[in-house]
Structure formats: structure tokens, C-alpha cells
Amino acid sequence: MGIWEIKLSESATVQGTPFGTKISCNSLKLTPPEQSCCSPRVLYDDNQTPIKLFWFSNPVGGPHASCVSLESCDLTTGTNKVLVDTIMEPTPENDFPGLYPEYNMSSSPFLHHGGRIYIVLQSLWRSRATIIFINTESGAISDETKIHDDEPLYSWSLHATDDKTRFICSRSTPTTPSEVLPGYFDQHDNLNWKVLDKPTISFATEKALSDLTASAIPIGACPPTETLVIQSKKASTTSGPKPICVTIPHGGPHASSTTAFSPATAALALEGYTLSLPNYTGSMGFGEKSIQKLLGNCGTMDSMDDKSSKVEVTAVSLATHLIGQYPTLFNAAVMRNPVISAGELAASDIPDWACAELGLQFTPDSLMTPATFQTLFEASPIAHVDYVRVPVLLLIGEDDLCVVPAQGLRFYHALKGRERSVEMWFKGESHSLDGVEAARVSWEAGRDWFKKLGQSLVE
Known part of the structure; x- marks a missing residue:
């Protein structure tokens, strides 16, 4: 993506130009070809004269999510500037991860504050x-x-500013739903917050959530990684059997699990x-070095980290790599x-994803050669299917364009032939399975799956 400046002729006006009339104009690309740029905002x-332009920028190619740089152009001089550059690795002196x-x-x-003008953003900083x-x-x-x-x-989430001195946000934790807060500067230019609205929940639900605790725990063997642990406050104090642990890795793979409230996650914790x-x-929020380090190592490095993050794991919701590489x-x-099977993602709407994440070059004229397929196959979960021993529940969206449903069906048949699989199919659902009914049914199915297997383990 690029950002362009379009200069209309002086005679052209929005109000006075009939629909369909051709207007002469000049265009100038403001961003370089080696960068993908988006979200232009004018100051x-x-x-009301435009004086500066700001935008987000990433290198062309590579991972589908990475550290963003913030760039600007002085519209009076035409001078470009990198305002916030990519951060490769946070330092002890400055832990800003980019x-x-x-x-x-x-x-x-x-926002205008203390005689200066600021851009206000929400940004991942480690796991929040x-x-x-x-x-x-x-x-x-x-x-x-x-x-x-x-x-x-x-x-925190940022929703809007008034382009002056006030803005509005929401905030939550893994155990408390979102509340709405305006932020504003007082006459002394101090930032103040006020809780404007809280969700209305039943006393029983509020009491149940108050019994949960959340913490961010470093994965010592794989710095700077960490895992969010949500559990009952009683879990660490009782001397009886420990609760079953469910590991929930995020997808992407360049995404992040945050401390924001998730009804599905909280509900699972309330199940015990x-x-x-x-x-x-x-994962995002830990510096660009961490993101680049995973490229070419998907399925191995991330699996090792997830394996290291276990807390008495006896049941798990996770990527197919883990159950194949660590069958016991x-x-x-x-x-x-x-x-x-990454080599069979040709029908995906992001065909470059597999190559970029697994360390291969991708260009618009790239073809799937036998050598390329071999590399992608060996780095895919299907290569470990013979080692899968655990019962598997598959949740597949019929209209998934990122990971076409044939991927899940292929795994289903591969496991079914080995007598180890169950599948669930959602019509009209895409990759996220976020339709109201699909979200409910898939959550209940996962809960019941774990509950059934958990009971059999106890028996």
C-alpha cells in the first residue's frame, strides 16, 4: 500500500462538479516503494490549513504483522521524517518494545497538551x-x-479524541469486564481519568469473577516470552488435586494474548x-527481533515455547503441532x-503467508515447486499426524478464506483413518467463528469435550 497526494485543478469543486464529469488532476506518491504504508492522518x-501528514509504515513482504514505524511529512516543505522507528529489542534502560x-x-x-501536540494510540506493550x-x-x-x-x-482500548484535550477509552482485565473512561487535562495540564460507565452484571457473576486471579509469568527458558495464567484463588492454596490446565495459544502466529477481558476465557476459568x-x-509487543526470530521456525520454536509454558497440563486447546510433536x-x-498442510494453502486469500512464515521467498510469480512443497510439508502439522494420540475436536468454518475448510477436513480424515478424531462444521462462518451462535456452540462443545475427558481421567 502507498499514500498518494492528489491535486485537483483550481476550477474543480466538490459541490459544483456534476457526477461523472472528468476532472484533471496531478498525483504524487508520498511513500517509498519498499514500504507498505497505511492510515494517513492530517494535522x-x-x-484549518493542512500542515503535517502522519502514517503507519512497514517493510513490504515478511510477516503479516510486525513492529510499525510512524512517519510524517511536513506539507509545507515536503520533508519526510521517521518519527518513531522500529524497535528491534527493548533495553533495560528503555523497555519500550516498539x-x-x-x-x-x-x-x-x-491531542493538545502543555503547548505541544501529541498523537494518542493504543499499542501492545508485552502482554497488555x-x-x-x-x-x-x-x-x-x-x-x-x-x-x-x-x-x-x-x-486499554482507545476509541476517539476531540482533537483538543479530551479522549475516551475503555479498560478491562482478564477477570473484570470493560469499563468506559474519558481522559482529560485539567487547568494544570495533569491527566485525569473518570469512570463513566461500568457493565451491569449479576451479583453471582461478580462474586464468581472476584474469585479468579490473573498474572503474567515469564517463560524462563525462552525470554522475553511470558504466559498469562488465569485461575481460581483457591487453586494455589488447596492441598487437594490440582485443576486441569488448558493452554490456549493465540494464532497468527504474530498476534498476542492480552490482559483484556474475554467472556469465553473467563467462562472457561469459572468452570474450574x-x-x-x-x-x-x-508474539507482538516484545520487539521486532522476536517476530523475525520465528520466521522459518514456525512449528518448532513456538511449539517449544508453548510446551515450556505448561502448568500441569492434562488437557489443552492448541495448535496441531503440539499434539503431534509432544504426543504424551x-x-x-x-x-x-x-x-x-502449509503447501496446500494455494486457495487461501493470503497465499504468501506460508512462504513468509516458513522462511521462503514469495513474489507474485512464485510457483509451488516440488522442492517448495517438500519444505512446507516438513514444517506442517500433517507431517506429525502419525504421532497424534489425543482425542481431537475440530471446529471448522465453511466460509473460511484464510485457512480453507479443506485443511481441517483433510486432518479429520487423516485422524479418522487412525480412529482418533471428531469434527464440527459451521455453515456460513469464516476464520474467526465469531457468529453469535457459532461462538456459543463452539465454546460449549470445547467445555463439554474437556469435561468429559477430565472426568474419565479422574475415574
Whole structure:
């Protein structure tokens, strides 16, 4: 993607030009060909004259998600500037991991404070999303929602600014649903927050959630990775049998599990399970070095990290690599639209994904050669299917364009021939399976799957 400036002729006006009339114009590309750029936002002066342009930028190719740089163009001089560069690795002196924002800035991301103008963003910072201010002149960054000792693990979302001194956010933790807060500067330019709205939940639900605890635990063998652990407060104090642990790795693979509230995750914890949500090598929010390190090592490095994050794992929801490579470590698996054979993703709407993630070059004229297929096959879960021993529940969306449903069906038949599989099919659902009915049914099926197998283990 690129950002272009279109200059219309002086005689052209939006109101006075009939529909279909050709208008002469000149175009100028403002961004370089080796960068993919998006989310342009224009800063205006007090006279509503455009003075600066800002945008997000990533190198062309490579992983589908990575550390973002923030760039700007002075519209009066035409000078481009990298305001916030890619951070390869956080340092002890400055633990800022780089920018990992939403795909777009808010429609007007600017705030005026202390005589300066800032861009306000939400960005991943390790395993939580935080609100940051970026000085539009110097690029200096401040974390405005930093977590201090003994404070809840809030994850924040930015919704809008008034382009002046106020903005509105929401925040939540793994055990508390989202509440809405406006942020504003007082007459002394101090940032203040006010809780504007909280969700209405029953007393019983509130009491049940208050029994849960969440923490971020470093995966010592694989720094700087960490896992989010959600469990009952009683789990660590009782001397009886430990709860079954369910490991829930995120997909992507360049995504992140955050401390934001998830109804499905909280509900599973309320069923009595201890949950582990690992942010393995390649997860966003830990620096670009971590993301690049995973390329060419998918299925091995991330599996090792997830294996290391276990907390007495006896049942697990995770990628197919784990149950094939570590057949005796887990007792069950629930998988949602899994990639089974990377070499057979030709029908995907992201055909470059497999090559980029597994360390191969991809260009528009690339072909699937026998050598390429062999490389992708050996790095795919299907290569380990003979070693799968655990019962598998597959959740497959009929309209998935990223990982076409034939992938899951192929795995189903491969396991069925080995008498070890169950499948569930959702009509009209895409990759995320986020339809209301599909979300409910898939969650209940996963819960019942674990409950059935958990009872058999106890018996």
C-alpha cells in the first residue's frame, strides 16, 4: 500500500462538479516503494490549513504483522521524517518494545497538551495494550497507563479524541469486564481519568469473577516470552488435586494474548480450569527481533515455547503441532480452523503467508515447486499426524478464506483413518467463528469435550 497526494485543478469543486464529469488532476506518491504504508492522518493548524501528514509504515513482504514505524511529512516543505522507528529489542534502560497499534489510528488522533501536540494510540506493550502519547515534533513516547505494583493488569482500548484535550477509552482485565473512561487535562495540564460507565452484571457473576486471579509469568527458558495464567484463588492454596490446565495459544502466529477481558476465557476459568495463554516467540509487543526470530521456525520454536509454558497440563486447546510433536504431554485438543498442510494453502486469500512464515521467498510469480512443497510439508502439522494420540475436536468454518475448510477436513480424515478424531462444521462462518451462535456452540462443545475427558481421567 502507498499514500498518494492528489491535486485537483483550481476550477474543480466538490459541490459544483456534476457526477461523472472528468476532472484533471496531478498525483504524487508520498511513500517509498519498499514500504507498505497505511492510515494517513492530517494535522491542521488553527486556520484549518493542512500542515503535517502522519502514517503507519512497514517493510513490504515478511510477516503479516510486525513492529510499525510512524512517519510524517511536513506539507509545507515536503520533508519526510521517521518519527518513531522500529524497535528491534527493548533495553533495560528503555523497555519500550516498539509500536504495535490497531491497523488504523482513530479518525482524529491528535491531542493538545502543555503547548505541544501529541498523537494518542493504543499499542501492545508485552502482554497488555496501553495508551501512549507521541510528541508530533520529537517522536518522544510516554506510557500514560503504565501498571504499577499491586495494580490490576488493565488492558486499554482507545476509541476517539476531540482533537483538543479530551479522549475516551475503555479498560478491562482478564477477570473484570470493560469499563468506559474519558481522559482529560485539567487547568494544570495533569491527566485525569473518570469512570463513566461500568457493565451491569449479576451479583453471582461478580462474586464468581472476584474469585479468579490473573498474572503474567515469564517463560524462563525462552525470554522475553511470558504466559498469562488465569485461575481460581483457591487453586494455589488447596492441598487437594490440582485443576486441569488448558493452554490456549493465540494464532497468527504474530498476534498476542492480552490482559483484556474475554467472556469465553473467563467462562472457561469459572468452570474450574486453570488457563495458560502463552505469548511465545514471535508474539507482538516484545520487539521486532522476536517476530523475525520465528520466521522459518514456525512449528518448532513456538511449539517449544508453548510446551515450556505448561502448568500441569492434562488437557489443552492448541495448535496441531503440539499434539503431534509432544504426543504424551497433552490429553485432549480443541482446534479452530487449523493450518494442517502449509503447501496446500494455494486457495487461501493470503497465499504468501506460508512462504513468509516458513522462511521462503514469495513474489507474485512464485510457483509451488516440488522442492517448495517438500519444505512446507516438513514444517506442517500433517507431517506429525502419525504421532497424534489425543482425542481431537475440530471446529471448522465453511466460509473460511484464510485457512480453507479443506485443511481441517483433510486432518479429520487423516485422524479418522487412525480412529482418533471428531469434527464440527459451521455453515456460513469464516476464520474467526465469531457468529453469535457459532461462538456459543463452539465454546460449549470445547467445555463439554474437556469435561468429559477430565472426568474419565479422574475415574
